[in-house]
Amino acid sequence: MTDFPTHARVVVIGGGVGGCSIAYHLALMGWREIVLVERSELTSGSTFHSAGLVGQLRTDVNLTKMIRYSVDLYRRLKDETGYDPNWREVGSLRLASSPERLEELKRQVALARSFGLPLELISTQDAQKLFPIMNPDGVCGAVYLPTDGYIDPSGVTQALATGAKNRGAKFLTNTRVQSIAIKNNRVQSVVTDQGAIETEIVVNAAGQWAGEIAKMVEIYLPIIPMAHLYLITRPIKDLPKNLPTMRDPDNLVYWREEVGGLIAGGYERQPAPTFLDGIPQDFNNKLLPPDWDRFAPLMDGLIKRTPIIEHAQVNMLLNGPEGFTPDAEFLLGPTTVKGFWVAAAFCAHGLASAGGIGKAMAEWIIEGHPEWNLWRLDLRRFGSNYSSQAYTLARTVETYAKYYDVHYPYEERESARPFRPRIIG
Numbered sequence: 149m150t151d152f153p154t155h156a157r158v159v160v161i162g163g164g165v166g167g168c169s170i171a172y173h174l175a176l177m178g179w180r181e182i183v184l185v186e187r188s189e190l191t192s193g194s195t196f197h198s199a200g201l202v203g204q205l206r207t208d209v210n211l212t213k214m215i216r217y218s219v220d221l222y223r224r225l226k227d228e229t230g231y232d233p234n235w236r237e238v239g240s241l242r243l244a245s246s247p248e249r250l251e252e253l254k255r256q257v258a259l260a261r262s263f264g265l266p267l268e269l270i271s272t273q274d275a276q277k278l279f280p281i282m283n284p285d286g287v288c289g290a291v292y293l294p295t296d297g298y299i300d301p302s303g304v305t306q307a308l309a310t311g312a313k314n315r316g317a318k319f320l321t322n323t324r325v326q327s328i329a330i331k332n333n334r335v336q337s338v339v340t341d342q343g344a345i346e347t348e349i350v351v352n353a354a355g356q357w358a359g360e361i362a363k364m365v366e367i368y369l370p371i372i373p374m375a376h377l378y379l380i381t382r383p384i385k386d387l388p389k390n391l392p393t394m395r396d397p398d399n400l401v402y403w404r405e406e407v408g409g410l411i412a413g414g415y416e417r418q419p420a421p422t423f424l425d426g427i428p429q430d431f432n433n434k435l436l437p438p439d440w441d442r443f444a445p446l447m448d449g450l451i452k453r454t455p456i457i458e459h460a461q462v463n464m465l466l467n468g469p470e471g472f473t474p475d476a477e478f479l480l481g482p483t484t485v486k487g488f489w490v491a492a493a494f495c496a497h498g499l500a501s502a503g504g505i506g507k508a509m510a511e512w513i514i515e516g517h518p519e520w521n522l523w524r525l526d527l528r529r530f531g532s533n534y535s536s537q538a539y540t541l542a543r544t545v546e547t548y549a550k551y552y553d554v555h556y557p558y559e560e561r562e563s564a565r566p567f568r569p570r571i572i573g
């Protein structure tokens with residue numbers, strides 16, 4: 149390869165939305181000699197098949213602030229880079245289809261108000277005005293966030309890559325990382341199938357493949373690829389324009405508009421971990437076969453809340469894998485190998501978070517700490533028990549199956565028990 153860089157200040161591995169955002173923010177903060185390495189094309193991992201919903205509300209103030217930063221960035225990316233990521237600020241609804249959920253939503257409104265997020269508690273009637281195809285039976289109320297929306301996953305990745313390249317970052321596509329050389333527990337170089345790049349800093353942003361990359365430096369990451377399903381309908385006659393996105397967690401489902409039709413998916417109770425013996429080497433720009441049996445309970449929830457979907461023509465049932473962790477939060481931060489950083493396993497909210505992840509990682513690498521307290525995402529939160537794939541798998545499946553549940557303080561896990569039985573007495 150001509151112009152192959154043999155030296156870099158930092159090498160980012162992975163050309164998904166995460167890696168591109170990290171390269172963009174490192175460049176924005178003034179770093180040069182940034183090289184991003186992608187084994188196939190940009191966005192060809194989990195990013196291209198994302199549903200693109202951007203919801204800011206998380207259960208933690210810092211994580212919410214991180215996604216709020218993403219939204220601020222997505223609004224301005226077109227003007228800044230000249231590449232339109234098709235950000236649609238249509239707002240979002242979250243329904244309470246149970247009294248317990250309504251209580252949770254009221255608490256979230258109080259939390260959101262404490263740091264200025266314009267989340268409003270609204271009546272079922274007002275929710276139905278915003279989302280007229282909704283059947284209001286059993287809805288106790290809702291929250292509405294006018295600044296949420298959705299974005300084109302490939303568009304936002306390309307916009308971030310353009311912003312990084314405009315500031316001098318180099319992007320090497322069709323370049324596969326084969327190994328990482330270490331000396332005295334420090335990163336020395338990244339070896340690719342096109343040549344070696346000397347560097348002291350590597351950021352592993354390889355999504356569901358991040359575990360494979362980490363193994364190159366003998367680090368185990370608790371990541372399980374999980375197959376996530378959503379339906380894409382053909383245009384639906386008379387579907388109202390500019391619908392907000394909507395989530396009905398009690399029925400395990402979410403929706404957004406897509407060129408006059410709907411995208412609708414969810415988190416089923418019987419989730420499907422995948423590729424447990426390794427992800428095929430050529431799994432780029434690929435999907436898993438549709439799984440209608442697994443989608444059936446979600447379809448019931450969708451039809452119950454939006455009966456119009458029962459007779460909509462189906463374009464496809466998309467089944468795509470994504471890296472999940474045992475607590476459905478990311479793996480970010482430094483590792484025990486000096487210079488080896490991780491930003492991966494975005495648990496089906498990586499599109500929403502990518503802007504904030506890029507900023508946090510760039511600050512962490514350059515200044516030593518991110519602006520926000522990200523302990524909830526710091527990979528050091530996992531103990532050595534998570535080096536067992538069986539343990540990690542059991543916990544991850546449980547978390548995915550309960551993703552949309554109301555979670556209470558002191559909630560106990562049921563999976564992977566008894567792990568360490570003790571005889572007392």
Ligand SMILES: Cc1cc2nc3c(=O)[nH]c(=O)nc-3n(C[C@H](O)[C@H](O)[C@H](O)COP(=O)(O)OP(=O)(O)OC[C@H]3O[C@@H](n4cnc5c(N)ncnc54)[C@H](O)[C@@H]3O)c2cc1C
Binds near residue numbers: 185198200325495
């Ligand atoms: C079906 C589905 C729906 C989703 N919907 C949403 C949503 O609505 N909202 C939301 O916020 N998120 C959503 N997500 C999640 C979001 O798409 C992901 O979190 C995000 O795209 C992950 O980005 P990434 O950069 O971490 O990984 P990826 O996009 O997977 O990028 C990692 C890259 O690393 C590269 N790589 C791997 N190994 C090597 C190697 N050895 N050398 C070089 N390169 C390598 C891969 O080729 C890949 O391109 C969804 C995910 C799925 C699967």
